Amino acid sequence: MITKLPIPTTEGVFTAHYSQHGLAKLDFPTAKSGIGKPENEAAAASAQIRRWHRLTAGALNAAIAGRAPRVLPPLDLSSGTEFQRRVWSALRRIASGRTRSYAEVAGEVGSPRATRAVGGACGANPIPVLVPCHRVLAANHTLGGFSGGLNWKRKLLAREGIAVR
DNA sequence: TAACATTCCGCGC
DNA sequence: GCGCGGAATGTTA
Numbered sequence: 001m002i003t004k005l006p007i008p009t010t011e012g013v014f015t016a017h018y019s020q021h022g023l024a025k026l027d028f029p030t031a032k033s034g035i036g037k038p039e040n041e042a043a044a045a046s047a048q049i050r051r052w053h054r055l056t057a058g059a060l061n062a063a064i065a066g067r068a069p070r071v072l073p074p075l076d077l078s079s080g081t082e083f084q085r086r087v088w089s090a091l092r093r094i095a096s097g098r099t100r101s102y103a104e105v106a107g108e109v110g111s112p113r114a115t116r117a118v119g120g121a122c123g124a125n126p127i128p129v130l131v132p133c134h135r136v137l138a139a140n141h142t143l144g145g146f147s148g149g150l151n152w153k154r155k156l157l158a159r160e161g162i163a164v165r
Numbered sequence: 166t167a168a169c170a171t172t173c174c175g176c177g178c
Numbered sequence: 179g180c181g182c183g184g185a186a187t188g189t190t191a
Contacts, residue, residue, distance in 0.1 A: 083189065102171055106188085117189040119170040124190085138171065145170025153170090 003045050007057045009064050011155075016056050018049045022074030023056055025126040028148045056130075063129050066159035068096040072130060079126060083109070087121035094135045097160045101139045123147045129156065141165055 002024065007014040012029025045053070052073035059069035077085050086109040094100055100108075102115045102122075111117070122133040128148055134156045138144040142165050146153035157164060 081190075106171090111188065113172095113186085114188040115171045116169060116187065117171095120168090120189060121170095123170055133170085136170080139173090143170090147170070150170095 003049050005045065005049075005053050007053075007060055009061055011064055014060060016053060018045075018052060019076045019078075021076035021078065023052060023072075023127060023130075024076040024079065026056075026060070026128060026130060028128065028152065059130055064156070064159065066096075066161070069130070075127060075131070077126070080121075080124065083111075083114075083117065084121040084124055086110070087118055088125060088131050091122070091125070091131050091133060091136070094132055096132075097162060099135050099137050099141075099157075099162060102136055102144065103139055105136060119145065128152075135160075135162075137164065 001020065003018045005016050005018070007016055009029075014029055015027040016023060017025035017027075055071055055073040059072050062069045077088055080088065087105060090105050090108045102118045103112070106112055106115045106118045109118070118136070122136055123145075125131050125133045128134070134146065134153045136144065143150055143153060154164070
């Protein structure tokens with residue numbers, strides 16, 4: 001069972017998806033996000049999920065403000081493949097304000113030539129911002145791509161003080 | 166099998 | 179040196 005809850009930020013309203021294992025997905029603001037669905041899922045949320053949600057909201061707002069989140073809720077990454085989960089945990093080890101290239105990440109997960117596959121895994125990342133897929137740049141320090149829109153990637157990097165070409 | 170959020174090498178300017 | 183075209187490469191649906 002999945003519970004969806006909104007998170008207001010200075011950049012718009014994100015939507016968090018919780019499974020019984022933790023935060024499973026985070027959506028960028030859309031034009032229609034903001035007002036909940038007819039069914040009031042917030043009311044049905046367990047005490048535990050509400051607690052996770054508070055952590056998520058705090059971490060997300062901190063990250064958007066350019067500060068490293070102090071605590072994160074448990075993440076439910078069970079939707080990913082083995083390879084994707086390796087990539088995502090490698091991403092979480094990148095310190096705020098630092099960057100990696102797709103090739104470097106590929107090396108860290110044990111498949112040095114899977115650079116392009118790393119790009120795919122980043123694109124499949126269900127929890128942007130908190131799992132810092134935006135800190136991965138191309139080898140020549142250009143932006144590369146970003147599923148949620150390159151503007152987001154630029155903005156997030158700027159908040160962390162990272163300059164890109 | 167085709168599609169990629171890459172990278173590397175070679176060419177022409 | 180810069181820009182562009184094309185091939186190699188691992189993973190996924």
